[in-house]
Amino acid sequence: MEAATFLGIVVAAISVLMAIVDANNNDSHLVTFVFGDSLAEVGNNNYLQSLAKANHPFYGIDFPGGKATGRFTNGRTIGDIISEKLGVTSPPPYLSLVQNDDAILKGVNYASGGAGILNDTGLYFIERLSFNDQISYFEKTMDAIKLKIGAQPAERLCNEALFFVGIGSNDYVNNFLQPFLVDGQQYTHDEFLGLLVSTFEQQIVRLYQVGARKMVIHGLGPLGCIPSQIVKSKRGQCLNQVNIWVQQFNSRVGSLVKTLSRHLNSSEIVFADTYNDVLDLIVDPIKFGFKVSNSSCCNVDTSIGGLCLASSKVCVDRRNYVFWDAFHPCDAANVILAEKLFSRIFPNSSSSATSPSP
Numbered sequence: 579m580e581a582a583t584f585l586g587i588v589v590a591a592i593s594v595l596m597a598i599v600d601a602n603n604n605d606s607h608l609v610t611f612v613f614g615d616s617l618a619e620v621g622n623n624n625y626l627q628s629l630a631k632a633n634h635p636f637y638g639i640d641f642p643g644g645k646a647t648g649r650f651t652n653g654r655t656i657g658d659i660i661s662e663k664l665g666v667t668s669p670p671p672y673l674s675l676v677q678n679d680d681a682i683l684k685g686v687n688y689a690s691g692g693a694g695i696l697n698d699t700g701l702y703f704i705e706r707l708s709f710n711d712q713i714s715y716f717e718k719t720m721d722a723i724k725l726k727i728g729a730q731p732a733e734r735l736c737n738e739a740l741f742f743v744g745i746g747s748n749d750y751v752n753n754f755l756q757p758f759l760v761d762g763q764q765y766t767h768d769e770f771l772g773l774l775v776s777t778f779e780q781q782i783v784r785l786y787q788v789g790a791r792k793m794v795i796h797g798l799g800p801l802g803c804i805p806s807q808i809v810k811s812k813r814g815q816c817l818n819q820v821n822i823w824v825q826q827f828n829s830r831v832g833s834l835v836k837t838l839s840r841h842l843n844s845s846e847i848v849f850a851d852t853y854n855d856v857l858d859l860i861v862d863p864i865k866f867g868f869k870v871s872n873s874s875c876c877n878v879d880t881s882i883g884g885l886c887l888a889s890s891k892v893c894v895d896r897r898n899y900v901f902w903d904a905f906h907p908c909d910a911a912n913v914i915l916a917e918k919l920f921s922r923i924f925p926n927s928s929s930s931a932t933s934p935s936p
Contacts, residue, residue, distance in 0.1 A: 616691035621648030653909025659916035736789030744796035
């Protein structure tokens, strides 16, 4: 699950990001590049031999057109909503494009369901784009942009673009927490956390070396409270140990981001700690207009995979549920989370998102 307290961001970084958006809205098109897992995917896995796909009913039931696109929710992702609020089109999935497509000049989404920081995370999904794979495809994108507009304009485009990175949930849910996988048996959590953070550092630096300068790194949400984990509790409660581990991950990554932002010249990297905002939705759903937060709108067998199937029963009013399936929020929840994120990064903006009616 892609979530965590939506952010204690450094004031200087907020100002920089606001300046980026203002400059691009006034003078040119704001370019955004998105990296991550199923919380941010918009259809890359449709082009892979993957068991992690959302290109079938009832996914997309509340998306414009009412058809499944590969987004793991009934409607829009948080990224879609943020794009709307920035006044730009949500970037298309990388694998839907040809290398010389003009669309690459406006931004690309590389996110892939099942993807993780570690290459072996989500291995049983067969094909997915790990974070390293996504960065490699971004490198190819930059090569194509250089051929299209020249090296210096391409470098400037990359330096001025806004990068969103949300990854790490699967490294827990579809790796460390799975008893039949090696990492959970081979490492203590401290060792596993060290591996995750050191690998993540190398990957962020790699993005920087390609040209990324303005990055928003999302923390993880309370994974112990998502339906796929609650079902493991005999009392139907959050798994506290999982949440403790997630908070340790967020703390380490938050510190890493501050360090990298200080030491990577001309970089502005901010950490979006969204843990408490998501936890609030789960613990007190009525406060936000929801009725159910401990189970999914689209009924699934969480012991098998937790995804919505075409044969699944779907709740009548999706606005009553925080979660769409065993892992992913509904559109209505994504709207609230996106609003919180956007208002903290861009506090002077009057833009707002609306929730589509089921």
